[in-house]
Amino acid sequence: MTVRNLFLLPGDGIGPEAMGEVRKIIAYMNEAKNAGFVTDEGLVGGCAYDAHGSAISEEDMGKALAADAVLFGAVGGPKWDGVPYEVRPEAGLLRLRKDLQLFANLRPAICYPALASASSLKPELVDGLDILIIRELTGGVYFGEPKEIIDLGNGQKRGIDTQVYDTYEIERIAGVAFELARTRNNRVCSMEKRNVMKSGVLWNQVVTATHKEKYADVQLEHMLADAGGMQLVRQPKQFDVIVTDNLFGDMLSDVAAMLTGSLGMLPSASLGAPDAKTGKRKALYEPVHGSAPDIAGKGIANPIAMIASFAMCLRYSFGMVSEADALEKAIANVLDSGIRTGDIMSAGSRQVGTAEMGDAILAEF
Amino acid sequence: MTVRNLFLLPGDGIGPEAMGEVRKIIAYMNEAKNAGFVTDEGLVGGCAYDAHGSAISEEDMGKALAADAVLFGAVGGPKWDGVPYEVRPEAGLLRLRKDLQLFANLRPAICYPALASASSLKPELVDGLDILIIRELTGGVYFGEPKEIIDLGNGQKRGIDTQVYDTYEIERIAGVAFELARTRNNRVCSMEKRNVMKSGVLWNQVVTATHKEKYADVQLEHMLADAGGMQLVRQPKQFDVIVTDNLFGDMLSDVAAMLTGSLGMLPSASLGAPDAKTGKRKALYEPVHGSAPDIAGKGIANPIAMIASFAMCLRYSFGMVSEADALEKAIANVLDSGIRTGDIMSAGSRQVGTAEMGDAILAEF
Numbered sequence: 148m149t150v151r152n153l154f155l156l157p158g159d160g161i162g163p164e165a166m167g168e169v170r171k172i173i174a175y176m177n178e179a180k181n182a183g184f185v186t187d188e189g190l191v192g193g194c195a196y197d198a199h200g201s202a203i204s205e206e207d208m209g210k211a212l213a214a215d216a217v218l219f220g221a222v223g224g225p226k227w228d229g230v231p232y233e234v235r236p237e238a239g240l241l242r243l244r245k246d247l248q249l250f251a252n253l254r255p256a257i258c259y260p261a262l263a264s265a266s267s268l269k270p271e272l273v274d275g276l277d278i279l280i281i282r283e284l285t286g287g288v289y290f291g292e293p294k295e296i297i298d299l300g301n302g303q304k305r306g307i308d309t310q311v312y313d314t315y316e317i318e319r320i321a322g323v324a325f326e327l328a329r330t331r332n333n334r335v336c337s338m339e340k341r342n343v344m345k346s347g348v349l350w351n352q353v354v355t356a357t358h359k360e361k362y363a364d365v366q367l368e369h370m371l372a373d374a375g376g377m378q379l380v381r382q383p384k385q386f387d388v389i390v391t392d393n394l395f396g397d398m399l400s401d402v403a404a405m406l407t408g409s410l411g412m413l414p415s416a417s418l419g420a421p422d423a424k425t426g427k428r429k430a431l432y433e434p435v436h437g438s439a440p441d442i443a444g445k446g447i448a449n450p451i452a453m454i455a456s457f458a459m460c461l462r463y464s465f466g467m468v469s470e471a472d473a474l475e476k477a478i479a480n481v482l483d484s485g486i487r488t489g490d491i492m493s494a495g496s497r498q499v500g501t502a503e504m505g506d507a508i509l510a511e512f
Numbered sequence: 513m514t515v516r517n518l519f520l521l522p523g524d525g526i527g528p529e530a531m532g533e534v535r536k537i538i539a540y541m542n543e544a545k546n547a548g549f550v551t552d553e554g555l556v557g558g559c560a561y562d563a564h565g566s567a568i569s570e571e572d573m574g575k576a577l578a579a580d581a582v583l584f585g586a587v588g589g590p591k592w593d594g595v596p597y598e599v600r601p602e603a604g605l606l607r608l609r610k611d612l613q614l615f616a617n618l619r620p621a622i623c624y625p626a627l628a629s630a631s632s633l634k635p636e637l638v639d640g641l642d643i644l645i646i647r648e649l650t651g652g653v654y655f656g657e658p659k660e661i662i663d664l665g666n667g668q669k670r671g672i673d674t675q676v677y678d679t680y681e682i683e684r685i686a687g688v689a690f691e692l693a694r695t696r697n698n699r700v701c702s703m704e705k706r707n708v709m710k711s712g713v714l715w716n717q718v719v720t721a722t723h724k725e726k727y728a729d730v731q732l733e734h735m736l737a738d739a740g741g742m743q744l745v746r747q748p749k750q751f752d753v754i755v756t757d758n759l760f761g762d763m764l765s766d767v768a769a770m771l772t773g774s775l776g777m778l779p780s781a782s783l784g785a786p787d788a789k790t791g792k793r794k795a796l797y798e799p800v801h802g803s804a805p806d807i808a809g810k811g812i813a814n815p816i817a818m819i820a821s822f823a824m825c826l827r828y829s830f831g832m833v834s835e836a837d838a839l840e841k842a843i844a845n846v847l848d849s850g851i852r853t854g855d856i857m858s859a860g861s862r863q864v865g866t867a868e869m870g871d872a873i874l875a876e877f
């Protein structure tokens with residue numbers, strides 16, 4: 148029997164509640180479909196800091212590296228606002244991304260028809276929206292050195308971060324974008340600030356060259372990242388796949404997420420390169436939303452982003468395409484039937500809690 | 513008689529057309545109100561490159577430094593996409609900002625009631641919107657060194673940019689934000705990525721300390737820049753003054769601009785520190801929109817952003833507050849009367865060209 152190793156890192160805030168609903172789906176798939184999922188669980192973020200003073204332990208890092216896929220909830224909260232920079236909750240997530248070499252972050256911005264009216268944009272601009280943002284995740288200003296605060300004396304300090312991209316890093320993320328575009332509407336828009344950044348100049352050149360050499364069949368457009376942010380708000384449906392760097396991707400994917408009406412709906416996948424021998428990719432799946440400490444522990448959080456992240460896991464880590472499709476369809480069906488958590492509630496719908504939403508999706512699955 | 517020295521840099525694309533409408537207003541103010549404006553004009557951007565191979569000449573830089581205020585149109589266009597990085601059109605603008613030490617970029621995002629329906633957001637979310645974004649303009653990743661592309665051999669290159677902020681740079685921009693907040697709704701939201709950037713950590717600390725020391729009467733909030741982008745799209749009216757760094761300011765002010773329904777409407781002011789002796793600030797005023805090469809030379813561009821930039825010039829460089837108010841009111845009145853350029857046209861309005869819009873505003877002034 149196939150064994151599929153999942154390492155669960157629920158994290159802080161609403162992470163554990165959302166993960167609980169995925170656990171139900173895993174149990175069901177094991178029982179009813181013999182899926183062979185074996186799960187282990189660890190600590191990340193603030194809860195890890197509370198337990199042992201770092202944002203993720205070496206032992207848990209080892210388990211994350213060994214697993215077929217990591218499911219990640221959320222990290223952080225006001226409780227840990229004052230902890231030292233090196234052990235802040237986000238450090239756990241950043242270390243996972245870096246050590247697992249998860250360079251490709253896939254962030255779909257999909258607007259479920261049932262929720263088009265929840266967007267702050269006019270419904271006709273977002274109804275049917277389906278963008279895939281490919282964000283580079285292991286380079287750029289997130290990890291470049293020097294990264295430090297220097298004391299200059301005289302009460303002056305200097306904060307420094309370094310934006311660095313090498314040709315191979317741009318090539319491989321562009322490759323992911325072009326490959327995925329071919330499975331969609333065959334269009335890629337690359338975003339950078341080549342008019343002010345040298346890394347943007349290189350980004351633009353390498354994407355252009357990669358396109359010419361291997362993916363000339365895909366339609367490629369370049370846009371300045373600031374203009375890209377505007378266009379996302381103005382006419383989001385103009386985009387198919389967007390490829391951009393770590394920091395621009397952070398900003399732009401959050402803007403894109405908001406267009407869809409609820410952040411509580413959006414999953415993401417972070418993938419490494421295929422292993423030379425086995426062809427397997429390291430992978431981590433996480434909702435785009437944060438830990439939402441204000442509603443944590445109340446049983447009202449929306450588990451859909453976490454469940455949709457598990458659907459991406461089925462698709463990208465285990466090639467279980469029909470199961471992934473079925474799970475995504477179950478989410479859409481439940482929304483169509485008018486069941487809503489508080490964050491996406493609207494007149495005429497039925498408001499439910501986290502567990503009831505999870506159960507409803509499982510029943511449809 | 514007071515002499516007021518203006519240096520005009522119309523630049524490329526629609527820049528000259530838009531500037532033409534400001535020239536009419538200047539002439540009128542000189543004749544009818546004895547305003548004493550003396551204007552000189554230079555080249556910047558692509559047209560400067562065509563004329564003498566650089567994005568701005570030393571002579572014109574000298575004039576910009578000597579003037580009381582610089583009025584700037586727009587730079588760039590596909591014609592100059594291939595020119596070397598050092599002399600690309602944007603280099604002229606960046607040099608002006610740096611050499612005039614225009615560290616404070618004021619970008620109001622105002623939604624004229626007459627245009628609320630032109631926004632891609634639901635009208636109730638943007639009607640009456642009035643945000644002021646204060647963007648740091650002479651530091652950060654725009655100017656930090658090293659900034660280069662290194663050849664690593666083996667077909668690999670490395671693109672590097674450096675994000676740097678010193679305490680004093682953050683202090684002075686925070687000061688501008690707090691001062692201006694006091695003239696508005698007394699609220700400042702500071703945005704950075706302290707969870708991944710050391711410059712963000714320092715930014716957060718210095719803004720907090722500046723607030724505590726000198727501006728404790730102003731309400732201060734901190735937000736991560738990615739969350740800030742989301743909140744701008746979700747509920748823009750929650751903000752009064754936003755203060756942020758050069759690159760985040762570039763992105764966030766473009767997103768905010770788009771909320772208002774037309775980029776063609778939005779002005780900006782870039783200010784230096786008050787001179788120790790005279791108290792005068794160096795200043796440059798420019799529309800937020802770009803050079804729009806696709807519609808350049810057709811006489812259809814919207815001159816309102818350029819005219820509103822001149823209103824900011826009256827206010828901030830010459831203390832002509834009532835004239836600035838009157839000019840802004842004239843713009844609002846013309847919009848209320850249903851006169852529109854193509855970019856903001858809607859059913860039931862009367863479409864006019866650049867000159868006719870300028871004339872209508874002048875007639876109301």
Ligand SMILES: CC(C)[C@H](C(=O)O)[C@@H](O)C(=O)O
Nearest residue numbers: 237240241397435707708738
């Ligand atoms: C939590 C934080 C470090 C993270 C990031 O900035 O990448 C988050 O905003 C994200 O987008 O995944």
Ligand SMILES: CC(C)[C@H](C(=O)O)[C@@H](O)C(=O)O
Nearest residue numbers: 342343373602605606762800
């Ligand atoms: C033209 C360009 C260099 C400039 C910038 O990036 O600052 C523009 O986008 C702006 O916002 O003024």
